[in-house]
Amino acid sequence: MEYLPIFVDVRDRKVLVTGGGTAAARRIERALSAGAQVCALDPGPEEELSRLVSAKPERLTFEKRLPTRADVADSFIVYGASENEAQDELLFDWARECKVLCNIADVTDKCDFIMPSIVDRSPVVIAISTSGTAPIIARTLRARFETMLPPVYGQLAAFAGGLRDRISSAIANGRERRHFWERLIDGPVGDLYLDGNEAGALARFEEDLGRAQDGDKAPIGEVYLVGAGPGDPDLLTFRALRLMQRADVVLFDRLVDDQILSLVRRDAERIYVGKLPKEHTMQQGDIAALLVQLAQEGKRVLRLKGGDPFIFGRGGEEIEELAAKGIPFRVVPGITASAGCAAYAGIPLTHREHAQSCLFVTAHGKDGVLDLNWDVLIQPAQTVAVYMGLQNLLALVEGFERRGVSMDADVAVIENGTRSNQRVLTGTLRNIADKTRAADFKSPSMIIIGSVVQLRKRLGQGAGAAAEAAHELSIAAKSN
Numbered sequence: 008m009e010y011l012p013i014f015v016d017v018r019d020r021k022v023l024v025t026g027g028g029t030a031a032a033r034r035i036e037r038a039l040s041a042g043a044q045v046c047a048l049d050p051g052p053e054e055e056l057s058r059l060v061s062a063k064p065e066r067l068t069f070e071k072r073l074p075t076r077a078d079v080a081d082s083f084i085v086y087g088a089s090e091n092e093a094q095d096e097l098l099f100d101w102a103r104e105c106k107v108l109c110n111i112a113d114v115t116d117k118c119d120f121i122m123p124s125i126v127d128r129s130p131v132v133i134a135i136s137t138s139g140t141a142p143i144i145a146r147t148l149r150a151r152f153e154t155m156l157p158p159v160y161g162q163l164a165a166f167a168g169g170l171r172d173r174i175s176s177a178i179a180n181g182r183e184r185r186h187f188w189e190r191l192i193d194g195p196v197g198d199l200y201l202d203g204n205e206a207g208a209l210a211r212f213e214e215d216l217g218r219a220q221d222g223d224k225a226p227i228g229e230v231y232l233v234g235a236g237p238g239d240p241d242l243l244t245f246r247a248l249r250l251m252q253r254a255d256v257v258l259f260d261r262l263v264d265d266q267i268l269s270l271v272r273r274d275a276e277r278i279y280v281g282k283l284p285k286e287h288t289m290q291q292g293d294i295a296a297l298l299v300q301l302a303q304e305g306k307r308v309l310r311l312k313g314g315d316p317f318i319f320g321r322g323g324e325e326i327e328e329l330a331a332k333g334i335p336f337r338v339v340p341g342i343t344a345s346a347g348c349a350a351y352a353g354i355p356l357t358h359r360e361h362a363q364s365c366l367f368v369t370a371h372g373k374d375g376v377l378d379l380n381w382d383v384l385i386q387p388a389q390t391v392a393v394y395m396g397l398q399n400l401l402a403l404v405e406g407f408e409r410r411g412v413s414m415d416a417d418v419a420v421i422e423n424g425t426r427s428n429q430r431v432l433t434g435t436l437r438n439i440a441d442k443t444r445a446a447d448f449k450s451p452s453m454i455i456i457g458s459v460v461q462l463r464k465r466l467g468q469g470a471g472a473a474a475e476a477a478h479e480l481s482i483a484a485k486s487n
């Protein structure tokens with residue numbers, strides 16, 4: 008290790024910052040946020056520093072001049088950020104003579120200490136350093152930590168700190184106490200707190216502490232009903248990813264592919280409960296019962312579903328059973344297939360000139376007989392996003408025709424939306440069934456009906472476009 012990592016208490020101590028640009032402004036802000044008395048000096052401050060000074064933050068004094076040796080001598084820490092080599096060097100020499108710690112921005116050999124990249128969730132602070140070799144790596148790592156830690160993570164530390172004495176006096180055994188702490192931070196109490204439910208977190212804490220005192224080391228588990236989005240792993244939410252990495256067991260279905268599954272904690276048990284359109288691997292009731300059973304064994308159960316769990320996902324039915332049995336659960340929304348497919352195909356679902364509403368429907372009718380509210384479906388200036396519609400596409404088209412909708416109305420069908428093998432077909436109500444048959448479109452496919460589809464010509468350059476272009480060529484070849 009080339010540097011000694013320490014966190015220094017600078018409260019009410021003088022920190023000198025010289026320089027008038029962005030680097031100086033950042034150093035001033037950081038020193039102020041750590042409680043230092045900051046003295047900033049520069050003969051010609053630039054806009055950012057001027058703005059900072061004019062906000063008159065507490066504990067900041069600013070003078071329009073160069074530093075002197077006396078300024079350095081009574082400082083605790085000195086930052087040089089003048090970007091003037093001679094000035095910064097003089098500052099460094101004075102600091103050495105006065106035995107004051109000094110850091111000259113971007114000049115490693117004129118630094119007694121270096122500035123780490125930080126993730127600030129005070130009182131939790133993560134400092135990352137590459138020992139001055141590759142700051143970009145530190146910044147990249149920082150971005151990763153930022154995504155992993157919810158903004159209120161620091162407050163969780165303060166909340167947990169307030170429970171310390173209760174836990175210490177209730178659980179005498181050191182190892183059991185440590186396990187209790189781990190479950191508290193990384194379990195339902197921590198989750199409830201991070202969700203903004205402090206009262207719920209406290210109630211669950213009391214319950215868990217009571218169980219621990221009764222010698223029950225494995226409290227009841229919990230279930231995470233998580234929306235995995237339509238396929239592209241980049242569309243997972245931070246929370247989904249966090250819970251995926253925490254699960255002991257995962258129940259997943261057909262729409263969750265290997266790329267997403269590979270992000271679940273490596274040693275989590277995997278149970279496939281998927282359904283093909285006419286084939287049920289596991290009955291819905293059995294899935295709910297299994298969720299209950301696994302949670303009652305004390306496990307953290309991840310129920311991973313394609314898209315959003317509450318949009319044609321039967322998520323509501325699964326958690327009804329959990330609620331009835333008093334099993335704690337959390338629901339994490341996901342990007343629903345229509346939103347994902349539309350964005351990746353360059354089709355805005357609403358648009359001032361085309362559609363003022365968007366309707367989500369399922370065409371999962373029994374034996375080709377659709378059970379749809381047609382009066383609502385055929386409204387003008389509306390987009391209709393049809394889930395599970397491929398099998399019944401012809402019946403759907405006939406339904407529109409019978410109710411007088413023009414057969415020239417625009418339609419898009421998106422297969423494997425947002426995935427690397429996404430394919431998009433556009434056409435009209437008149438020809439879309441033939442086109443999808445000729446191109447051999449399969450499930451999962453999303454059907455979008457409405458004039459917004461025309462916008463794809465102009466807007467379909469976004470994500471997924473490259474993979475899609477290759478597939479479109481093959482479709483063109485087949486249909487020619």
Ligand SMILES: C[S@@+](CC[C@H](N)C(=O)[O-])C[C@H]1O[C@@H](n2cnc3c(N)ncnc32)[C@H](O)[C@@H]1O
Nearest residue numbers: 237314315320343344394395423424451452453
């Ligand atoms: C049982 S529904 C589940 C919907 C899911 N809960 C959601 O919010 O997207 C399955 C249907 O969603 C649509 N779907 C899901 N993922 C898709 C994808 N990647 N591309 C196209 N359609 C998709 C298809 O219409 C599929 O038949």
